[in-house]
Amino acid sequence: MTTLPTPNIAPENVLNNLRETKPESVTIVCLSGDMDKAMAAFIIATGAASMGMRVTMFFTFWGLNMLRRKGSTSNVKDWLRRLFGLLNRGGADTLPLSKFHFLGAGTAMMKKVMKQSKMPGIPELMDIAQDLGVRFIACTTTMGLLGITKDTLIDSVDQYAGVATYLSEAKNGSVNLFI
Amino acid sequence: MTTLPTPNIAPENVLNNLRETKPESVTIVCLSGDMDKAMAAFIIATGAASMGMRVTMFFTFWGLNMLRRKGSTSNVKDWLRRLFGLLNRGGADTLPLSKFHFLGAGTAMMKKVMKQSKMPGIPELMDIAQDLGVRFIACTTTMGLLGITKDTLIDSVDQYAGVATYLSEAKNGSVNLFI
Amino acid sequence: MTTLPTPNIAPENVLNNLRETKPESVTIVCLSGDMDKAMAAFIIATGAASMGMRVTMFFTFWGLNMLRRKGSTSNVKDWLRRLFGLLNRGGADTLPLSKFHFLGAGTAMMKKVMKQSKMPGIPELMDIAQDLGVRFIACTTTMGLLGITKDTLIDSVDQYAGVATYLSEAKNGSVNLFI
Numbered sequence: 001m002t003t004l005p006t007p008n009i010a011p012e013n014v015l016n017n018l019r020e021t022k023p024e025s026v027t028i029v030c031l032s033g034d035m036d037k038a039m040a041a042f043i044i045a046t047g048a049a050s051m052g053m054r055v056t057m058f059f060t061f062w063g064l065n066m067l068r069r070k071g072s073t074s075n076v077k078d079w080l081r082r083l084f085g086l087l088n089r090g091g092a093d094t095l096p097l098s099k100f101h102f103l104g105a106g107t108a109m110m111k112k113v114m115k116q117s118k119m120p121g122i123p124e125l126m127d128i129a130q131d132l133g134v135r136f137i138a139c140t141t142t143m144g145l146l147g148i149t150k151d152t153l154i155d156s157v158d159q160y161a162g163v164a165t166y167l168s169e170a171k172n173g174s175v176n177l178f179i
Numbered sequence: 180m181t182t183l184p185t186p187n188i189a190p191e192n193v194l195n196n197l198r199e200t201k202p203e204s205v206t207i208v209c210l211s212g213d214m215d216k217a218m219a220a221f222i223i224a225t226g227a228a229s230m231g232m233r234v235t236m237f238f239t240f241w242g243l244n245m246l247r248r249k250g251s252t253s254n255v256k257d258w259l260r261r262l263f264g265l266l267n268r269g270g271a272d273t274l275p276l277s278k279f280h281f282l283g284a285g286t287a288m289m290k291k292v293m294k295q296s297k298m299p300g301i302p303e304l305m306d307i308a309q310d311l312g313v314r315f316i317a318c319t320t321t322m323g324l325l326g327i328t329k330d331t332l333i334d335s336v337d338q339y340a341g342v343a344t345y346l347s348e349a350k351n352g353s354v355n356l357f358i
Numbered sequence: 359m360t361t362l363p364t365p366n367i368a369p370e371n372v373l374n375n376l377r378e379t380k381p382e383s384v385t386i387v388c389l390s391g392d393m394d395k396a397m398a399a400f401i402i403a404t405g406a407a408s409m410g411m412r413v414t415m416f417f418t419f420w421g422l423n424m425l426r427r428k429g430s431t432s433n434v435k436d437w438l439r440r441l442f443g444l445l446n447r448g449g450a451d452t453l454p455l456s457k458f459h460f461l462g463a464g465t466a467m468m469k470k471v472m473k474q475s476k477m478p479g480i481p482e483l484m485d486i487a488q489d490l491g492v493r494f495i496a497c498t499t500t501m502g503l504l505g506i507t508k509d510t511l512i513d514s515v516d517q518y519a520g521v522a523t524y525l526s527e528a529k530n531g532s533v534n535l536f537i
Contacts, residue, residue, distance in 0.1 A: 024529055029356075031219055033278065036419045040389055040536075043499065047521035053529070061215045062278055099391065099420055113503055141222065145292055163226035170354045171203055171232070175528045177387070177536040178219075178356040208535075210398055212457065240394045241457055320401065324471055342405035349533045350382055350411070357398075357535040 025054035027173045029166070033062030034098035035107060035122065041179045042125035048175070049132035057129075058166050060139035063179075064146065066092040066122065067138055067153045091154075092122040130156050137161050204233035206352045208345070212241030213277035214286060214301065220358045221304035227354070228311035236308075237345050239318035242358075243325065245271040245301065246317055246332045270333075271301045309335050316340050383412035385528045387536045391420030392456035393465060393480065399537045400483035406533070407490035415487075416524050418497035421537075422504065424450040424480065425496055425511045449512075450480040488514050495519050 026048040028041050041057065049055045059067050070091040100106035114121060120128065130136070137159045143149070150160065159165070170176045205227040207220050220236065228234045238246050249270040279285035293300055299307065309315070316338045322328070329339065338344070349355045384406040386399050399415065407413045417425050428449040458464035472479055478486065488494070495517045501507070508518065517523070528534045 026525075029219070031216065037389065040387070040418060043521050044525070048525050051522065051525060053525070060219060110503065113505075117502055119499075119503065141298075144296055145289065145298065147292075163222050164230065167205075167223070167227050167230060167232070167354070173354070175525070175531070175534050176354050176356065177534065178358050179536050208398070210395065239398060320477075323475055324468065324477065326471075342401050343409065346384075346402070346406050346409060346411070346533070352533070355533050355535065357537050 026175045027170045030063030033065045035095035055134040206349045209242030212244045214274035234313040384533045385531045388421030391423045393453035413492040
């Protein structure tokens, strides 16, 4: 007569297995084009990626500005969207602070402090994020609204997608932020 | 002598069972009354609902403005809260952009682009959300502060509640956003 | 011959065990220094703590202003950061509304309504939060950028830390918000 092995089904073990297999991932919706909020987003993204978490960033509305090539302008036909494209041009290096922008003086001051503190700026943080495997997704719905075409965005965009892609990623995420 | 069935306790199975039974739900706190943020909130809400997720939206502070009947004003007694009610009137169709509002010109431009692109506006997105079963909860605490009474809100508010209701929903949510 | 006990491995039981053992916790990143957003953050934090959830608040950028001693100014050497410290001074009682601030008039009005409604202000909500065991963490990275030194912050800061501390807390959180 053979003895059956006692199955190890203590709840703690099941829990531990789950914790190990649970995909630890972070998703960040970047709607804001403000420098301070972008900095927070990228500090969290690079921090999580360096801790081994899977990180996906979704850029929508003014957040898309970070993905724009420096100085590129929209080449859509209608003037309405072309105007939005113009207002929004500049790229990751030209984001204003959400507070104390003071027509650029406050933002310039903050950049000077960051340089003095050897703190990376948004373009540098974006490079670090890419190196660490953070995925950049550009929201196609708002690209259409704001007159932003693919050829005006930087090469490091990993995917062009909509809300379904975001949700299928976020529903398995452990940390989902809207910034 | 009977043989015992080997119980299927592989961690993957437990995990799969869990994934199937986990209530996939989304909660969104809408504090902002900006058109772009409201649009993002409703695109996520309607997207999630159409993917079969349970969606609850909590409207607080300026977000309550979306729930107001067109043109309705507060009828609270004291002038302070009545003034807030007046400043805040308008309803879902009058939300400004958080950027490039330009005294209304930028927002009007965005609405024109949305119409051209056959993209639904906030009132239409709210109707779609209701049709898909998204639940609207109005925050009673901030209604009091802003002088907003129930009779000035639209009929499609499902519940009037406070933070405890929000938290009991959010703690089981897979995606919880603050917009 | 002994009979083996039938192990109770129904998925529902495993799920229930998990739900019971899952640490119900809330993390809130407070980047904004606006009164309305701070109020929402503290109402959620105190609500969750009173429901027995573990709550951690991370103050970064303008949110650090809430942690400042009344009237304290920065004593860092360089004028750039000292200027940011000056602009940002005031503490929890001087936060402006994100909308309808009107050079202070709208915010004063809101405070008056809150007092009439016997609703606690930000300083009172912070005291309640501390009494309920909510943990306050000040972001050291942005403290450096904004010229904020420890001696200018209130005593109730529980920890000075960076993004790694935030993420290790948030990845186990059931509700993670960015406000």
